[in-house]
Amino acid sequence: AQSVSQHNHHVILSEAASLELGCNYSYGGTVNLFWYVQYPGQHLQLLLKYFSGDPLVKGIKGFEAEFIKSKFSFNLRKPSVQWSDTAEYFCAVNKRGSQGNLIFGKGTKLSVKP
Amino acid sequence: KAGVTQTPRYLIKTRGQQVTLSCSPISGHRSVSWYQQTPGQGLQFLFEYFSETQRNKGNFPGRFSGRQFSNSRSEMNVSTLELGDSALYLCASSLAQSGNSPLHFGNGTRLTVT
Numbered sequence: 001a002q003s004v005s006q007h008n009h010h011v012i013l014s015e016a017a018s019l020e021l022g023c024n025y026s027y028g029g030t031v032n033l034f035w036y037v038q039y040p041g042q043h044l045q046l047l048l049k050y051f052s053g054d055p056l057v058k059g060i061k062g063f064e065a066e067f068i069k070s071k072f073s074f075n076l077r078k079p080s081v082q083w084s085d086t087a088e089y090f091c092a093v094n095k096r097g098s099q100g101n102l103i104f105g106k107g108t109k110l111s112v113k114p
Numbered sequence: 115k116a117g118v119t120q121t122p123r124y125l126i127k128t129r130g131q132q133v134t135l136s137c138s139p140i141s142g143h144r145s146v147s148w149y150q151q152t153p154g155q156g157l158q159f160l161f162e163y164f165s166e167t168q169r170n171k172g173n174f175p176g177r178f179s180g181r182q183f184s185n186s187r188s189e190m191n192v193s194t195l196e197l198g199d200s201a202l203y204l205c206a207s208s209l210a211q212s213g214n215s216p217l218h219f220g221n222g223t224r225l226t227v228t
Contacts, residue, residue, distance in 0.1 A: 034216060036219075042221075043117075043118075043204075043219045043220060043221045043222065044204065044206075044219040045219075046216050046217075046218070049216050090157065092157075098162075098169075098170060099145060099147075099162075099208050099210065099215055099216075100145050100146075100147030100159075100162030100163075100164075100169070100170060100206070100208065100217065101147070101159050101162055101170045101172075102147075102149075102157075102159060102217060103159070104149075104156055104157035104158075105156070106156045107156060107157075
């Protein structure tokens with residue numbers, strides 16, 4: 001069965017620390033990969049996406065992610081976090097041609113201490 | 115451009131009742147998907163509609179149903195409510211069913227079943 005695993009349930013960092021959130025997926029065939037973010041009290045927002053091409057993708061707010069096909073991974077990174085990055089982060093995958101059917105990971109809650 | 119609009123924001127129902135939730139997609143978006151978000155199960159795909167046709171369905175009982183109208187607006191219905199149906203129900207829209215078109219989420223409808 002298709003699945004997405006996010007390694008950390010809750011990550012606590014101090015401002016200016018570097019961030020890496022792990023995501024591994026189990027999905028046969030060609031996939032699209034996404035990171036979504038949910039700030040407190042707000043709706044899910046797209047951080048970045050990978051469809052094809054350069055495996056290193058850049059998103060909003062200084063986030064980037066690297067698709068490593070051999071490891072079925074799509075880890076999210078940010079060199080220096082800010083207090084405003086406190087949110088829940090979700091990795092998701094779908095099959096090409098089926099945009100609406102996203103398989104989500106359980107999410108990683110990031111708390112950034114000022 | 116207005117985002118995805120879901121109504122109502124909050125609902126309280128009693129076991130055994132039925133409920134209808136509404137979703138207006140971003141203007142021009144023709145694909146609408148529904149998700150259930152709970153603390154235990156995370157985000158789970160319910161169904162996807164495109165051009166008034168259900169294209170994909172998740173692993174939920176038949177009590178969960180939906181439809182899409184010619185203006186792309188969508189409704190989902192849950193009949194014979196159970197306590198376990200208490201959740202945040204999210205609607206998402208995208209430009210097309212296939213291709214490089216990510217999902218845009220609404221704020222959700224918080225359903226509480228007592």
